[in-house]
Amino acid sequence: MRLRNIPRAEGTIQAHSAVIKRPEDQRGCWRQVFGNKHPICIEIGMGKGRFILNMAKAHPEINFVGIERYSSVLLRAVEKFDTEEFKELRNVRFICMDARRIEEVFAEGEVERIYLNFSDPWPKARHARRRLTSTEFLERYRNVLVPYGELEFKTDNTELFNFSLEQIKEAGWTLTAFTYDLHHNEEMVRGNIMTEYEERFSGKGNPINKLIAVRK
Numbered sequence: 600m601r602l603r604n605i606p607r608a609e610g611t612i613q614a615h616s617a618v619i620k621r622p623e624d625q626r627g628c629w630r631q632v633f634g635n636k637h638p639i640c641i642e643i644g645m646g647k648g649r650f651i652l653n654m655a656k657a658h659p660e661i662n663f664v665g666i667e668r669y670s671s672v673l674l675r676a677v678e679k680f681d682t683e684e685f686k687e688l689r690n691v692r693f694i695c696m697d698a699r700r701i702e703e704v705f706a707e708g709e710v711e712r713i714y715l716n717f718s719d720p721w722p723k724a725r726h727a728r729r730r731l732t733s734t735e736f737l738e739r740y741r742n743v744l745v746p747y748g749e750l751e752f753k754t755d756n757t758e759l760f761n762f763s764l765e766q767i768k769e770a771g772w773t774l775t776a777f778t779y780d781l782h783h784n785e786e787m788v789r790g791n792i793m794t795e796y797e798e799r800f801s802g803k804g805n806p807i808n809k810l811i812a813v814r815k
């Protein structure tokens with residue numbers, strides 16, 4: 600997702616209290632950011648923020664950090680955060696950055712779980728390393744997750760999903776659950792919070808794939 604350039608995006612997100620401006624300064628200190636010892640879960644490529652804001656509302660015992668590459672997209676999440684429904688939340692923060700830099704921002708063992716939702720498919724083979732479930736990214740995630748930390752991934756793109764299943768195996772992670780039809784899987788759909796893309800694609804009749812994997 601890349602929205603047209605919005606001139607006010609940079610200024611608005613820089614001024615917002617939920618946006619962490621120099622996230623690398625918090626490396627190893629994220630508990631201080633939230634002022635408690637609750638586990639930290641992150642969403643990479645959060646888009647307009649529907650999933651992470653609803654997760655934060657449903658789970659006050661967990662701290663959430665949403666990562667998005669584009670300021671024009673993060674702006675939408677920040678604006679959603681400012682609405683009546685979410686503005687009192689104290690357990691969510693946002694970062695504008697490329698997830699490639701994740702190890703500069705989180706120390707080893709600082710993250711409990713990573714959510715990837717409807718990540719860009721990068722269909723060309725020569726771009727496979729850019730996929731957020733490639734072994735290159737899994738290695739970065741391994742370096743910030745707690746031992747037995749989890750990755751949860753949802754997508755309607757079955758090619759990307761099958762690629763991800765292979766990469767998880769290749770990286771030596773343990774696949775704990777997966778489905779090619781989340782919305783008809785009674786066990787895995789329990790507590791499911793929809794993302795913007797999930798609503799759009801499932802509305803068109805596309806089945807949603809989901810996997811859960813545990814770090815090597």
Ligand code: SAM
Nearest residue numbers: 600644645646667668697698716717794795796
């Ligand atoms: N997760 C949302 C959803 O399910 O509705 C948005 C999905 S959208 C297809 C993918 C989002 O991931 C885009 O907003 C894109 O800018 C972001 N993204 C892609 N690669 C990224 C990266 N390397 N680091 C941070 N964000 C990234």
